[in-house]
Amino acid sequence: MREVAIVGVGLTKFGELWSQSLRDIFAEAALAAMADAKIDKIDSLYVGAMSGGLYNYQEHLASLMADYIGQQGVPAARVESACSSGSQAVRMGYYEIASGASDIVLVGGVEKMWDADDGTFVLGTAADQEYEAYNGVTFPGLYAMMANAYMHRYGLTREQLAAVPIKNHKHSVHNPYAQYPFEIDLKGVLNSAPVADPLRLMDCSPITDGAAAIILAPLEIAHKFTNNPIKIKGVGAATGPIALHDHKDLTRLDAVRLSAERAYKAAGVTPNDIQFAEVHDCFSIAEIIVAEELGFFEYGTAGKAIAEGQATYGGKLVINPSGGLKAKGHPVGATGVAQLIEATLQLQGRAGKRQVENAKLGLTQNMGGSGGSSVVHILEAING
Ligand code: COA
Numbered sequence: 001m002r003e004v005a006i007v008g009v010g011l012t013k014f015g016e017l018w019s020q021s022l023r024d025i026f027a028e029a030a031l032a033a034m035a036d037a038k039i040d041k042i043d044s045l046y047v048g049a050m051s052g053g054l055y056n057y058q059e060h061l062a063s064l065m066a067d068y069i070g071q072q073g074v075p076a077a078r079v080e081s082a083c084s085s086g087s088q089a090v091r092m093g094y095y096e097i098a099s100g101a102s103d104i105v106l107v108g109g110v111e112k113m114w115d116a117d118d119g120t121f122v123l124g125t126a127a128d129q130e131y132e133a134y135n136g137v138t139f140p141g142l143y144a145m146m147a148n149a150y151m152h153r154y155g156l157t158r159e160q161l162a163a164v165p166i167k168n169h170k171h172s173v174h175n176p177y178a179q180y181p182f183e184i185d186l187k188g189v190l191n192s193a194p195v196a197d198p199l200r201l202m203d204c205s206p207i208t209d210g211a212a213a214i215i216l217a218p219l220e221i222a223h224k225f226t227n228n229p230i231k232i233k234g235v236g237a238a239t240g241p242i243a244l245h246d247h248k249d250l251t252r253l254d255a256v257r258l259s260a261e262r263a264y265k266a267a268g269v270t271p272n273d274i275q276f277a278e279v280h281d282c283f284s285i286a287e288i289i290v291a292e293e294l295g296f297f298e299y300g301t302a303g304k305a306i307a308e309g310q311a312t313y314g315g316k317l318v319i320n321p322s323g324g325l326k327a328k329g330h331p332v333g334a335t336g337v338a339q340l341i342e343a344t345l346q347l348q349g350r351a352g353k354r355q356v357e358n359a360k361l362g363l364t365q366n367m368g369g370s371g372g373s374s375v376v377h378i379l380e381a382i383n384g
Contacts (some may be wrong), residue, residue, distance in 0.1 A: 003098075004216055014329030033213035033214055042074060045108070046077055069106075086366065087364065104216070138196070139282070146250050177322075178323045184202055230348065233268075233378045236261065236265075236376045237376075238262065242372035253286075256294065274361055277362065279364075281320060282325050322354070360381045361380050363376060
């Protein structure tokens with residue numbers, strides 16, 4: 001297998017992008033990534049998207065996007081895995097390069113969620129239709145059950161739970177692509193509108209339009225495209241039960257643990273080597289459980305550690321320097337790709353005021369549903 005590098009990145013602003021269409025935002029990110037890698041031709045395309053059909057009445061996305069970015073003729077495929085569609089698409093591109101089948105692969109993720117007639121219904125299609133969605137539970141409801149179980153078992157306080165969005169909003173202030181780049185305090189979280197007890201508005205990732213794209217190439221020729229390629233050192237993916245009631249333990253996310261174990265093994269590193277991570281904080285409780293499954297903190301301790309500043313600058317590692325899904329935004333199909341872009345910018349020293357000092361090794365973790373799928377990538381700076 002060949003080693004694989006990221007040689008170009010491109011991102012749109014995240015938010016409510018009413019004046020652009022689905023294809024416009026994909027093209028904006030894809031063409032920016034191609035310009036970053038100084039290329040005008042690709043060998044192959046993957047598009048991560050959860051539901052072009054339900055959000056925008058548009059399927060056949062891979063072919064549409066290949067055409068719209070001027071790459072007619074290339075093989076192209078759309079990859080769907082709910083909120084982890086983007087990182088699953090990256091994984092496909094990774095193996096296409098690693099296998100020797102292609103040299104230049106563009107992987108883009110896109111979602112235009114504000115166009116939907118009923119966005120909550122669309123997101124609910126990623127839960128178990130027969131047992132969950134049909135009975136009226138939504139993702140805020142499912143994660144609220146996890147939060148209640150976790151608080152009951154480990155004594156996590158409401159204030160500690162609030163430390164996650166407070167931290168991520170603080171990070172987002174320095175991210176020009178973020179949807180909600182403002183700081184919030186404890187009062188702001190505790191007084192925000194109740195959504196599903198104990199979760200409030202400020203515990204939830206928002207509805208977001210956005211697109212993200214990266215260019216992958218074999219590491220051995222990566223310097224043709226950039227003087228600062230970033231190596232994908234390890235990839236791991238796993239599935240878990242799609243229905244929350246099938247989880248053996250409501251406070252655990254088995255797919256996250258399995259995907260992390262596989263990525264650490266592939267990369268030959270341990271959780272203690274990771275300096276920063278972009279993780280799937282779709283709801284405050286998710287970041288806490290994910291941080292434990294990734295091995296950054298012992299079970300039952302991540303909430304306290306985050307509240308004590310262990311997951312921000314100057315702590316054990318920086319979690320979600322971009323602002324995370326909570327503050328940067330969560331255009332579901334684009335999220336996984338955008339996480340790799342943040343990791344790339346950090347490892348290239350291009351992250352501006354949110355730069356993690358001396359960043360050499362970072363991790364991304366992207367999840368589908370309430371733990372039905374998870375993908376972990378470990379990225380390494382190879383220059384300097
Ligand atoms: N964080 C911060 N501000 C938010 C926000 C969020 N998550 N969501 C909305 N807002 C702001 C809006 O900008 C708006 O501000 P304004 O009044 O100044 O214009 C205000 O809060 C109300 O927004 P609105 O869109 O009416 O909120 P809503 O009640 O319809 O939706 C949620 C809020 C939390 C229910 C919705 O964002 C949601 O469903 N999030 C979860 C998405 C999800 O499940 N993703 C998949 C994860 S697995």
